[in-house]
Amino acid sequence: MSSPVGSSYxxxxxxxxxxxxxxxKRFGAVQALTDVELEVHKGEVVALVGDNGAGKSTVVKAIAxxxxxxxxxxxxxxxxxxxxxPQDSQHLGVATVYxxxxxxxxxxxxxxxxxxxxxxxxxxxxxxxxxxxxxELLDTLSIRIPSVRxxxxxxxxxxxxxxxxxxxxxxxxxxxxxDEPTAALGVEQTAQxxxxxxxxxxxxxxxxxxxxxMVDVRAVADTxxxxxxxxxxxxxxxxQTTQETIIAAITGATDNAVTRRAARGAQRPExxx
Amino acid sequence: MSTPPTPPSxxxxxxxxxxxxxxxxxxxxxxxxxxxxxxxxxxxxxAAAVAPPVDPRLLVRQEGFRGYLDEFKRKVRGGELGxxxxxxxxxxxxxxxxxxxxxxxxxxxAEFIAYYMVxxxxxxxxxxxxxxxxxxxxxxxxxxxxxxxxxxVLSVEHHWNAWLAVIxxxxxxxxxxxxxxxxxxxxxxxxxxxxxxGFLGWQGFMLWLLGSTGTxxxxxxxxxxxxxxxxxxxxxQIIGAYLLAIIAVVGFAAGIxxxxxRRKAAGVPYRPTVELLARTAVLAIGAFLVAYVLNQASGVPxxxxxxxxxxxxxxxxxxxxxxxxxxxxxxGNIEASRRxxxxxxxxxxxxxxxxxxxxxLGGLAIAATxxxxxxxxxxxxxxxxxxxxxxIGGTSLFGGRGRVxxxxxxxxxxxSINAGLFMLGLTLDIQYMITGAVLLAxxxxxxxxxRTQKSSGRA
Numbered sequence: 001m002s003s004p005v006g007s008s009y010x011x012x013x014x015x016x017x018x019x020x021x022x023x024x025k026r027f028g029a030v031q032a033l034t035d036v037e038l039e040v041h042k043g044e045v046v047a048l049v050g051d052n053g054a055g056k057s058t059v060v061k062a063i064a065x066x067x068x069x070x071x072x073x074x075x076x077x078x079x080x081x082x083x084x085x086p087q088d089s090q091h092l093g094v095a096t097v098y099x100x101x102x103x104x105x106x107x108x109x110x111x112x113x114x115x116x117x118x119x120x121x122x123x124x125x126x127x128x129x130x131x132x133x134x135x136e137l138l139d140t141l142s143i144r145i146p147s148v149r150x151x152x153x154x155x156x157x158x159x160x161x162x163x164x165x166x167x168x169x170x171x172x173x174x175x176x177x178x179d180e181p182t183a184a185l186g187v188e189q190t191a192q193x194x195x196x197x198x199x200x201x202x203x204x205x206x207x208x209x210x211x212x213x214m215v216d217v218r219a220v221a222d223t224x225x226x227x228x229x230x231x232x233x234x235x236x237x238x239x240q241t242t243q244e245t246i247i248a249a250i251t252g253a254t255d256n257a258v259t260r261r262a263a264r265g266a267q268r269p270e271x272x273x
Numbered sequence: 274m275s276t277p278p279t280p281p282s283x284x285x286x287x288x289x290x291x292x293x294x295x296x297x298x299x300x301x302x303x304x305x306x307x308x309x310x311x312x313x314x315x316x317x318x319x320a321a322a323v324a325p326p327v328d329p330r331l332l333v334r335q336e337g338f339r340g341y342l343d344e345f346k347r348k349v350r351g352g353e354l355g356x357x358x359x360x361x362x363x364x365x366x367x368x369x370x371x372x373x374x375x376x377x378x379x380x381x382x383a384e385f386i387a388y389y390m391v392x393x394x395x396x397x398x399x400x401x402x403x404x405x406x407x408x409x410x411x412x413x414x415x416x417x418x419x420x421x422x423x424x425x426v427l428s429v430e431h432h433w434n435a436w437l438a439v440i441x442x443x444x445x446x447x448x449x450x451x452x453x454x455x456x457x458x459x460x461x462x463x464x465x466x467x468x469x470x471g472f473l474g475w476q477g478f479m480l481w482l483l484g485s486t487g488t489x490x491x492x493x494x495x496x497x498x499x500x501x502x503x504x505x506x507x508x509x510q511i512i513g514a515y516l517l518a519i520i521a522v523v524g525f526a527a528g529i530x531x532x533x534x535r536r537k538a539a540g541v542p543y544r545p546t547v548e549l550l551a552r553t554a555v556l557a558i559g560a561f562l563v564a565y566v567l568n569q570a571s572g573v574p575x576x577x578x579x580x581x582x583x584x585x586x587x588x589x590x591x592x593x594x595x596x597x598x599x600x601x602x603x604x605g606n607i608e609a610s611r612r613x614x615x616x617x618x619x620x621x622x623x624x625x626x627x628x629x630x631x632x633x634l635g636g637l638a639i640a641a642t643x644x645x646x647x648x649x650x651x652x653x654x655x656x657x658x659x660x661x662x663x664x665i666g667g668t669s670l671f672g673g674r675g676r677v678x679x680x681x682x683x684x685x686x687x688x689s690i691n692a693g694l695f696m697l698g699l700t701l702d703i704q705y706m707i708t709g710a711v712l713l714a715x716x717x718x719x720x721x722x723x724r725t726q727k728s729s730g731r732a
Contacts, residue, residue: 087614102612104605106673107598115602116613124593128532128539135541149542153726 015078016041017206018063018094018175023072025058032058033230035072040175040206045197047209047217047238050227051250056210059227060177063208064096065089095168096177103164105153109145110134112152113167137166141199144192158189162196175206182216194220214243228252350725356667358718359682363689370693377696380569387567388502390688391576392417392639396659397666397680398587399631402624404663405591405604407672408464410628412453412471413659417636418651419479420446424497424637425489425646426482435495443633449475450629454622464625476651488647491640499575500641509572514564517573517581522557529553576638580681583634587677600624604673635659654705661712662687669719686711 016039025033033055040046048056061067063074065086073080076092083089089096103112110127113134119126134148143162145155152160161181168176178197182190190213197220200207211217217224218238226233226249234249349357371378396413403410420442427438453471457464483489491497498504507513529549536543567573591597602610603620611617639655640646664670665686666679690711694704 086612098612100608102606102609104602104609104673106605107601111598111602112609115598115609116615118595118598120595124589125595125598128535128541131536131541132539 016075017077019075019078020059020063021073021075023059023062023069023074025055025062025067025070031230033062033069035231036227037232037235038208038225040208042174042206043201043204044223045201045207045209045221047211047221047224048227049211049214049217049224049246049250050233053229054227054250055230056227057179058230060096060179060208060210063089063094063175063177090171093172093174094177095171095173095175096179097164097168097181098179103152103160103167106151108151109138109148109155109163112163113137113148113170115167117170137169141166141169141196143196156189158185158192161185161189161193165193165196165200169200173205175208176200177208177210179210180212181209182211182213190216214246217246218243226250356679356682359666359679359686362665363682363686366686366689366693370689370696373693374696377693380566382692382696383566384570384574386685386688386692387577388574389642389692390684391500391574391580392635392642393655393658393662393687394580394680394684395583395631395635395638396655397662397684398583398677399628399635400659400663401666401668401675401677401680402587402591402600402631403464403628404668404670405600405672405675406621406624407604407670408457408621408624409468409660409670410450410453410625410632411465411468411656412449412475413628413632413635414653414656415472415475415479415651416446416449416629416632417639417655418646418648419449419475419482420633420636421640421646421650422479422482422489424640425491428495428497429489429492435492435497439496439637442637443630446629446631446633446636447626448629450632451622451626453629454625455618457625458618458621472653472656479651480648483646483648488645490645493644496637497641497644499579500638501644502574502642504575505572506575506578507572511568511572514568514573515561517578518557518560518564521560522553525556526553576641580638584677584681591677596623601673654708657712658687658708659684661708661715664719665711665715667719669723670716671719671723683715 018038018040020036020038022035022037023033024031024035036055036059038046038048038059048059050056058067062069063083065083065088068084074083075081081088081092083092104115107115110131114130119129119133121129131148138145138148141162143159143166145159145163152163155163165176165178165181181193181197185193194216197207197209201220201222209217209221221238224236224238224241224246226235226246228250229252233252236246236249367378376382396417399413400410423445424438424442427433427441428435433441449471453464453467456462456467493501505513506517526549529544529552533543533546533549564573591600599610599615599620602613602615603617607617610620636650640650662683663675663680664683666675666681666683668675668679668683687708690707691704694707
């Protein structure tokens with residue numbers, strides 16, 4: 001399906017950094033994904049939305065290498081690549097922040113940021129170097145936490161989420177996938193996370209944001225890709241699209257005349273892929 | 274220490290924390306966490322010098338002694354008791370037994386406690402590693418008995434070189450641990466069950482090895498000679514104990530001052546010099562006091578020297594190496610560790626191998642105290658004592674929190690009680706009941722402090 005977005009976003013230069021071309025995935029008798037297309041450019045926030053069971057998580061897991069795809073192609077900088085294991089995805093430069101935060105509560109912020117990638121000096125942990133880099137990273141992202149030396153357990157939900165996102169940046173990725181980063185967060189913490197998403201875009205990263213919250217999506221996303229029952233159901237530029245249109249695409253049907261008319265108007269041209 | 278002024282509400286973000294009013298009032302625990310307390314095993318740094326942007330809710334430590342007192346109170350209320358309950362408990366134990374028996378508070382008894390704590394203490398060190406993963410190893414008592422039997426058979430019955438026999442024994446311990454760890458990590462059998470099977474199985478193997486005689490007397494050579502009761506550091510000369518104290522104090526001071534210099538150079542928060550001097554002074558007083566007391570008796574037993582050296586090495590491995598960080602990470606969150614690329618099975622298997630090695634070493638130390646490997650070597654009581662020691666010392670049963678020094682503290686408590694009960698001539702039944710009660714008390718303190726930590730957002 002050709003994206004109606006490309007032309008309206010001239011600043012997204014040329015080739016997408018990551019593109020899914022007609023990928024399909026089956027789990028036993030269930031066809032989880034059918035011919036799904038998705039493009040992410042440098043400095044673009046793509047919101048991946050859809051109802052429960054629409055296949056959002058499966059798409060993310062396909063990119064992250066948790067579930068290898070059955071058919072279709074994943075392109076990285078225009079080259080076809082194969083992603084079979086999480087390591088493949090990490091080596092390409094994809095960082096995934098999962099919904100259930102992958103932080104160790106008993107370790108402090110520095111230890112969590114560098115977990116599995118610790119800096120060493122003469123065979124021992126370079127705590128000073130790690131602390132300095134951690135502080136610099138958090139400063140450039142304007143992340144506010146009381147200290148980089150407190151255990152993650154004592155951080156609030158929002159602070160933990162931003163630490164988890166900051167952690168994904170340690171390996172200098174090109175694409176960051178955020179799986180429901182604002183679920184279960186309060187107003188202020190959600191704002192913190194959304195601010196951070198914008199700063200990721202400012203650093204020219206491609207961001208795939210999974211969210212159920214239309215307000216969040218409209219606040220930070222450039223493009224909304226809707227999945228419905230494992231298929232693409234439209235890709236919309238956020239600026240030129242009403243919320244009703246997106247919601248109609250998500251649900252596939254609406255129950256009042258106004259939204260139905262709006263949905264029809266918006267959806268017909270792009271159609272059911 | 275130097276304390277920056279209370280940070281004002283961030284002007285760039287008006288109203289963000291407006292609900293907090295005068296945020297950051299010291300002593301007023303608004304947010305429920307105490308950012309000044311470093312986690313176990315990590316370099317503590319004064320959060321008061323955190324680089325901007327500073328969270329206005331951050332509690333800053335007040336100037337001088339008052340600040341330390343406030344921080345201390347906050348920690349206790351937050352369930353971060355650290356070594357405090359153990360030290361208090363130890364003082365109470367010494368006080369009670371000293372009142373009961375005038376012979377208790379003597380240099381000879383201190384030396385008795387120091388010498389006899391080593392064997393069980395080594396089992397406890399291995400258990401600290403396992404407990405950090407949030408698991409348990411019930412086989413250490415049996416493995417220690419088996420190790421003594423293997424050593425005795427090899428060195429006495431087969432006349433092997435004593436040191437070669439020691440190496441084979443320790444490797445056997447490591448292999449047993451690795452085997453149990455593999456069954457746990459790769460097949461997925463709960464560690465409790467695997468090591469319970471080991472508890473029975475290895476004890477049976479030991480009895481089979483010892484055969485009909487039941488006891489093999491050891492020869493005074495190799496490691497056994499070092500572990501024996503009449504082997505003292507530098508032959509028990511007065512200078513020996515003080516030399517050890519000097520090494521400990523100088524090494525400690527060099528470590529913390531080097532660290533302060535490096536942190537200063539890198540521009541990250543560091544501890545003030547006064548605090549470092551105070552810490553060094555406290556250690557120096559303790560070390561020289563112990564050296565003096567032990568010199569009043571016969572000197573520092575060599576097995577204590579080996580034990581302390583192993584504690585220092587283990588502490589270094591846990592706090593300063595990537596491997597140690599992995600152990601803490603797996604103990605804290607298995608899924609996070611896996612996603613961070615840590616091989617969880619390898620960490621588990623290696624930790625059980627370490628536990629098995631320390632069990633074997635502890636077995637050799639225990640056998641050396643009686644100079645014989647016998648059926649009593651696998652006394653199930655040893656297992657309970659070792660677990661009790663690790664937990665009493667402050668290593669959490671829930672994983673991810675603890676230090677190897679807790680093995681030393683805990684075994685001091687256990688041996689102090691044992692020595693006292695022995696001196697009072699109490700029978701085994703009373704001893705078991707008291708030790709059981711102490712273990713229960715330690716676990717209750719652990720669970721309570723964990724609950725309090727949770728409710729103050731620190732667990």
